[in-house]
Amino acid sequence: MSKHDAEMIREISGVNPLKCMKCGKCSATCPAYDEMDIKPHQFVSYVLRGDIEALADSKSLWKCLSCFACIERCPRNVEPAKLIDAARQAVIRQRGNEADLSPDEIPALLDEKTPQQLLVSAFRRYRR
Secondary structure, rough: OOOOHHHHHHHHOOOOHHOOOOOOOHHHOOOOHHHHHHHHHHHHHHHHHHOOOHHHHHOHHOOOOOHHHHHHHHOOOOHHHHHHHHHHHHHHHHHHHHHHHHHHHHHOOOOOOHHHHHHHHHHHHHHO
């Protein structure tokens, strides 16, 4: 992934990461904070720097619950969850069909600790 991908993420999300003042309120509100290696407010900085490769390789990209708690809490309307979702879309587009799961593989990936909100969000997003 390249700097061009950072522009694509900004375009897909419709978010202006330059508005972020690094207050950390988005990260403080995030229910998946402890599971993330790159926190929501840091995610915005990575997009600004164009360090998309690190984002694509991080756990945070897939740990975000898409609950939009970070969006509700942000005083500048930066919307980090939309950036994370756009980065997911960019990675999926880049990987193509190689990242697809067969229906038989899905139950093995689930456990009782998986939040139901994550499953519903994933279903809504990726059923298209």
